[in-house]
Amino acid sequence: AEFYSSIHEMTKVFGYEQRLLLHMQKFIADNESKLDFLKARLIEFERERDEAASEGVAYFQSPLNKFVLTKRLTLDWQRVENLMSTETGSMALGRLHKLRRNKRMPSSGEVAGAIDGLLRLQYIYRLPTKDIAAGILDGVPYGTELDAQLCLDIGRQALQDRKTLLAHSWALEARQRLNEESLELQPQILALLVETKVELEDFQGANSTYHELIELQPASEQHAKNYETFMQANKDKLSQSKNITDEHDPVPEDFTGLPDDILYRYTCSGHIRPPPAEFRDLRCGFMSETHPFLILAPLKVEELQREPLLVVYHDVIYQGEIDIIKNLTKNRFERAQVMGDNTSVVSTVRTSQFQFMPKTTHKVLQTIDERVADMTNLNMDYAEDHQFSNYGVGGHYAQHFDYFLPPAFETNQVSPVEWGNRIATVLFYLSDVAQGGGTAFPRLKQLLMPKKGSAAFWYNLHASGAPNEQTLHGACPIIVGSKWVQNRWIREYIQGDKRPCEVWDDSLASYSQIKNLKHKLQ
Ligand SMILES: O=C(O)CCC(=O)C(=O)O
Numbered sequence: 276a277e278f279y280s281s282i283h284e285m286t287k288v289f290g291y292e293q294r295l296l297l298h299m300q301k302f303i304a305d306n307e308s309k310l311d312f313l314k315a316r317l318i319e320f321e322r323e324r325d326e327a328a329s330e331g332v333a334y335f336q337s338p339l340n341k342f343v344l345t346k347r348l349t350l351d352w353q354r355v356e357n358l359m360s361t362e363t364g365s366m367a368l369g370r371l372h373k374l375r376r377n378k379r380m381p382s383s384g385e386v387a388g389a390i391d392g393l394l395r396l397q398y399i400y401r402l403p404t405k406d407i408a409a410g411i412l413d414g415v416p417y418g419t420e421l422d423a424q425l426c427l428d429i430g431r432q433a434l435q436d437r438k439t440l441l442a443h444s445w446a447l448e449a450r451q452r453l454n455e456e457s458l459e460l461q462p463q464i465l466a467l468l469v470e471t472k473v474e475l476e477d478f479q480g481a482n483s484t485y486h487e488l489i490e491l492q493p494a495s496e497q498h499a500k501n502y503e504t505f506m507q508a509n510k511d512k513l514s515q516s517k518n519i520t521d522e523h524d525p526v527p528e529d530f531t532g533l534p535d536d537i538l539y540r541y542t543c544s545g546h547i548r549p550p551p552a553e554f555r556d557l558r559c560g561f562m563s564e565t566h567p568f569l570i571l572a573p574l575k576v577e578e579l580q581r582e583p584l585l586v587v588y589h590d591v592i593y594q595g596e597i598d599i600i601k602n603l604t605k606n607r608f609e610r611a612q613v614m615g616d617n618t619s620v621v622s623t624v625r626t627s628q629f630q631f632m633p634k635t636t637h638k639v640l641q642t643i644d645e646r647v648a649d650m651t652n653l654n655m656d657y658a659e660d661h662q663f664s665n666y667g668v669g670g671h672y673a674q675h676f677d678y679f680l681p682p683a684f685e686t687n688q689v690s691p692v693e694w695g696n697r698i699a700t701v702l703f704y705l706s707d708v709a710q711g712g713g714t715a716f717p718r719l720k721q722l723l724m725p726k727k728g729s730a731a732f733w734y735n736l737h738a739s740g741a742p743n744e745q746t747l748h749g750a751c752p753i754i755v756g757s758k759w760v761q762n763r764w765i766r767e768y769i770q771g772d773k774r775p776c777e778v779w780d781d782s783l784a785s786y787s788q789i790k791n792l793k794h795k796l797q
Pocket residue numbers: 664672677702712713714715748749750751760762
């Protein structure tokens with residue numbers, strides 16, 4: 276199993292640790308009683324030796340003593356030897372060994388996954404390194420401090436991810452957190468610091484940190500060699516210095532034209548927001564007139580965007596239903612995947628756990644679909660299986676489109692293909708999230724915060740069926756909490772009479788897109 280991508284899974288780890296602790300206690304107790312027995316024997320044997328030594332030859336003249344000594348040298352010492360050579364606590368050790376190798380236990384690869392999540396949080400929400408290390412996330416203290424080793428591990432992974440400013444700050448933090456116990460890490464920390472300083476072009480700083488490192492381990496040939504390579508490569512730049520205090524790139528003043536991953540980042544962090552003018556016409560309430568389909572459903576709806584339509588319904592899934600769903604999905608989650616070139620793959624683009632469930636599984640899923648039909652006026656006969664996702668701390672789903680692109684059709688990843696593309700998405704929030712975890716629409720400048728019981732609805736396609744690229748969206752990383760969502764992906768098939776095309780006449784925009792799409796297909 277994989278734990279770091281889901282809080283739901285993570286809670287099971289506590290149970291495992293509890294059992295590991297019991298085995299360890301048993302192991303210690305067994306060994307302690309063995310040592311107690313051996314210590315008592317030792318004292319006894321020493322006492323008799325002292326007696327013999329003080330009495331001298333007279334000691335051996337007593338037949339009784341002769342007997343005692345002989346017995347001790349044979350039987351007693353044999354028992355001691357036997358005891359010393361038995362592996363005490365082997366039963367407890369065996370159990371611990373077996374439990375640790377259980378395939379449901381987290382593996383060492385999970386540490387990398389967990390660090391990856393932490394770095395993503397820090398990067399997107401611009402969290403200060405010293406706060407995270409002190410156990411403070413986005414201003415809230417959680418009482419867990421990170422030690423020098425962990426700070427070093429995080430720094431190394433940041434460097435690997437090319438987040439050099441972060442790597443530098445984690446190396447500094449690791450150095451600050453060195454203590455007697457962890458002093459042996461100092462050379463590794465200095466080495467990381469050198470690497471990051473070189474990358475950030477603080478050659479003077481790198482040079483002096485190299486000196487520190489060599490002073491610390493003057494005998495190391497490796498350091499000498501590395502230093503020589505460094506000097507050869509940078510000898511003309513040694514006067515170049517930089518006071519690196521930043522941990523993050525500066526926030527851009529203007530976001531136009533920036534790549535989608537950057538837009539996603541700043542939408543999640545709240546730096547990208549719709550300008551007030553865009554709110555002017557938007558409505559909220561028990562709407563029935565703005566869009567024809569709402570006549571059917573006097574639901575509590577909030578309009579976030581007209582073009583393309585993006586609305587949020589409030590109180591459209593109930594606690595009783597959520598309880599049933601949590602029960603149905605129990606122990607059935609697996610690591611979420613994304614579409615790869617030919618097949619689905621695990622990726623850091625999407626770190627959560629998910630499962631699909633046919634609507635025939637339980638009546639509650641049919642009830643929900645009837646409600647979705649009321650909310651959207653779409654035909655739910657051609658909706659995919661219900662998808663449930665659970666995100667853990669640091670879990671996210673990077674910017675993506677819900678609609679299928681031509682390659683997905685070509686590689687048979689659209690099933691069933693006759694149902695066409697995903698015309699619309701309804702995303703139910705089955706939980707609140709304490710911190711982070713919004714759904715970001717970078718091109719619409721919208722950030723929806725999960726609220727238990729509400730649901731977002733948007734069309735992925737233009738009325739013509741062409742993909743609407745404005746619908747790019749993603750699930751921002753969770754800072755604190757466990758996020759549960761349920762997806763309804765509604766497909767195009769026989770929605771023709773349902774979707775009120777005349778209200779959203781986007782035929783012009785989609786014409787060029789269709790051409791573009793055809794071009795891509797050729
Ligand atoms: O969890 C979210 O907020 C968004 C999920 C999503 O976009 C998806 O599952 O396709």
